[in-house]
Amino acid sequence: xxxxxxxxxxxxxxxxxxxxxxxxxxxxxxxxxxxxxxxxxxxxxxxxxxxxxxxxxxxxxxxxxxxxxxxxxxxxxxxxxxxxxxxxxxxxxxxxxxxxxxxxxxxxxxxxxxxxxxxxxxxxxxxxxxxxxxxxxxxxxxxxxxxxxxxxxxxxxxxxxxxxxxxxxxxxxxxxxxxxxxxxxxxxxxxxxxxxxxxxxxxxxxxxxxxxxxxxxxxxxxxxxxxxxxxxxxxxxxxxxxxxxxxxxxxxxxxxxxxxxxxxxxxxxxxxxxxxxxxxxxxxxxxxxxxxxxxxxxxxxxxxxxxxxxxxxxxxxxxxxxxxxxxxxxxxxxxxxxxxxxxxxxxxxxxxxxxxxxxxxxxxxxxxxxxxxxxxxxxxxxxxxxxxxxxxxxxxxxxxxxxxxxxxxxxxxxxxxxxxxxxxxxxxxxxxxxxxxxxxxxxxxxxxxxxxxxxxxxxxxxxxxxxxxxxxxxxxxxxxxxxxxxxxxxxxxxxxxxxxxxxxxxxx
Numbered sequence: 208x209x210x211x212x213x214x215x216x217x218x219x220x221x222x223x224x225x226x227x228x229x230x231x232x233x234x235x236x237x238x239x240x241x242x243x244x245x246x247x248x249x250x251x252x253x254x255x256x257x258x259x260x261x262x263x264x265x266x267x268x269x270x271x272x273x274x275x276x277x278x279x280x281x282x283x284x285x286x287x288x289x290x291x292x293x294x295x296x297x298x299x300x301x302x303x304x305x306x307x308x309x310x311x312x313x314x315x316x317x318x319x320x321x322x323x324x325x326x327x328x329x330x331x332x333x334x335x336x337x338x339x340x341x342x343x344x345x346x347x348x349x350x351x352x353x354x355x356x357x358x359x360x361x362x363x364x365x366x367x368x369x370x371x372x373x374x375x376x377x378x379x380x381x382x383x384x385x386x387x388x389x390x391x392x393x394x395x396x397x398x399x400x401x402x403x404x405x406x407x408x409x410x411x412x413x414x415x416x417x418x419x420x421x422x423x424x425x426x427x428x429x430x431x432x433x434x435x436x437x438x439x440x441x442x443x444x445x446x447x448x449x450x451x452x453x454x455x456x457x458x459x460x461x462x463x464x465x466x467x468x469x470x471x472x473x474x475x476x477x478x479x480x481x482x483x484x485x486x487x488x489x490x491x492x493x494x495x496x497x498x499x500x501x502x503x504x505x506x507x508x509x510x511x512x513x514x515x516x517x518x519x520x521x522x523x524x525x526x527x528x529x530x531x532x533x534x535x536x537x538x539x540x541x542x543x544x545x546x547x548x549x550x551x552x553x554x555x556x557x558x559x560x561x562x563x564x565x566x567x568x569x570x571x572x573x574x575x576x577x578x579x580x581x582x583x584x585x586x587x588x589x590x591x592x593x594x595x596x597x598x599x600x601x602x603x604x605x606x607x608x609x610x611x612x613x614x615x616x617x618x619x620x621x622x623x624x625x626x627x628x629x630x631x632x633x634x635x636x637x638x639x640x641x642x643x644x645x646x647x648x649x650x651x652x653x654x655x656x657x658x659x660x661x662x663x664x665x666x667x668x669x670x671x672x673x674x675x676x677x678x679x680x681x682x683x684x685x686x687x688x689x690x691x692x693x694x695x696x697x698x699x700x701x702x703x704x705x706x707x708x709x710x711x712x713x714x715x
Contacts, residue, residue, distance in 0.1 A: 225292040225311035230318070234277050238288065239319055241265055246308050248402070248493060248500060255296065255304035259285055295410075310410055313403035387482040391494075398497050405504030412511045471498045606641070606687040610650025614642060616709050619655060623706035631655060631699040632682040645684040648694060655699060658708040 221227060229235060245253055245261055253261075262281030269276050277284060285306065288294045293312040297305055308316075346358050373379065474495055477483070483491060548558070605611075622634045631651055635643060678698040685691055 225309065226314045226318075228291065229293055229312065229315045237269070237274075237276055238293070239315060242293075242308060242312055242316060243319075248496060251503070252297075252305040252307045255285075255306055258306050308406070310403050310406040313406055317403060382480065384480075384482040384485070387477075387480050388485065391477070391482070391486075398494075398500070401497075401500055401504060405508060409508050409511050412508065467498050467501070474498070606644070610644075610647045610653075611642060612650055612654060613713075615647060615651050616654055616713055618642075619651065619701065620706045620709050623701040623703065623709070629701055630680065631701070632680045632696055634701070635682055635684075640685045643683075643685045644687065645692065645694070648682065648684055648696070652696075652699065654709065654712070655701070655705065658705065658712040660708070 222231065229238065232238070241262060244265070245258065259281040262284055266276045266281070285294060289296055289306075292309055293315075294306050295309050297307065299305065342358075346355055349355055349358075474497055478486075478491055478495065486494075618634055618638060619631075622629045635648055635651055638647070679695050680698050681693055682696050683691055683693050
């Protein structure tokens with residue numbers, strides 16, 4: 208019989224994985240386009256509310272362009288993608304929720320990226336990569352000491368011959384643009400797989416985290432018997448999964464800082480070749496950030512492992528044996544009482560149980576005894592009247608206040624009743640010095656304009672009225688300290704009717 212049944216089973220298992228389920232969906236191109244637009248190498252996490260709003264905006268934009276799309280709000284679609292294991296949601300230290308892509312979504316994006324880029328399936332760079340890996344792998348796998356030494360001698364001799372040729376002035380054959388572009392494509396393909404590889408390790412650690420916590424909570428044995436077991440699991444955490452073991456091997460190399468410095472320098476040297484001019488600025492920037500991509504992946508995996516260790520430590524520290532014993536004793540007593548009650552109770556008998564205990568009325572208890580010092584009067588105030596400054600007299604206080612409206616109104620009434628054509632400036636100049644403050648001048652204008660029937664309603668109308676007067680006259684005011692100041696005042700002649708209006712205004 209052929210192996211078609213076994214192969215069919217394996218293929219079905221592959222299609223059941225989230226990666227192929229994402230590519231097999233009706234709206235797969237739209238979902239992948241949203242992921243490629245939202246998540247980048249620089250932005251690996253997006254706040255939950257922002258992603259919901261972005262998905263709504265993308266769908267509206269596509270509908271305006273005539274492109275079909277799934278129904279429903281962005282929040283509901285994100286929850287579907289979360290259930291399909293294409294997105295993962297996490298919280299930061301402040302409680303804010305963030306979305307990030309899973310390894311399955313990253314694998315699907317890598318596959319789409321490789322299909323959208325023109326590349327050759329076989330090239331010189333790829334063959335050299337295979338040959339170098341096979342040669343090094345065969346050297347490590349060969350247990351024959353002499354054979355391994357022979358391989359090393361041949362490699363040393365090849366490198367020595369090339370060094371001597373260059374030292375003697377041999378010609379350096381420059382790499383062609385096609386060769387460098389082919390090598391870049393091969394290297395870019397390998398580097399592009401790193402984010403999904405790191406994410407797969409992070410998810411493996413998170414899965415083990417959930418499994419260990421679940422086992423710890425469901426453990427029926429006393430905690431003192433299982434602490435050592437779980438501590439041993441946490442110590443060997445990275446060795447329990449294939450992803451963890453692979454990461455441990457790579458981590459030994461990637462934590463070598465001089466090695467990463469050399470890698471960063473080699474990347475810069477590659478981009479100085481003329482072929483790099485054919486690359487887009489975004490491709491050059493992404494290629495130069497290879498070291499940061501490696502460091503970010505390592506940091507995410509280590510953070511997930513530290514979170515697991517902190518959770519285990521919190522469970523162990525907060526576990527209270529005494530409370531567990533008390534709870535067990537209460538439950539055992541409840542079972543005993545229930546068994547005794549069931550011997551006499553009928554099949555439909557019920558018991559009223561108060562979920563919340565009643566409040567206990569306790570009289571107020573004195574918290575402290577009476578202290579005579581608490582009832583003692585405060586000490587008498589110190590007499591500092593000798594240091595007080597002299598109180599100002601009434602005249603000084605009045606000179607600092609507002610206008611003397613009664614005296615000003617009387618002066619205006621007398622002037623209006625005298626048919627000599629006096630103006631406000633003339634009346635103000637005839638007043639004594641104590642009534643010629645600048646504020647008195649304003650009060651006099653206010654009284655006169657406010658008493659007339661055509662008086663303005665607001666300040667702007669009053670200003671317009673004064674500005675409309677053509678002639679002006681000078682008036683001199685006297686401040687309370689004796690200094691003088693001149694003001695330019697529009698000519699405001701007094702009318703015969705102003706006397707009655709002023710008297711009527713005083714009565715109001």
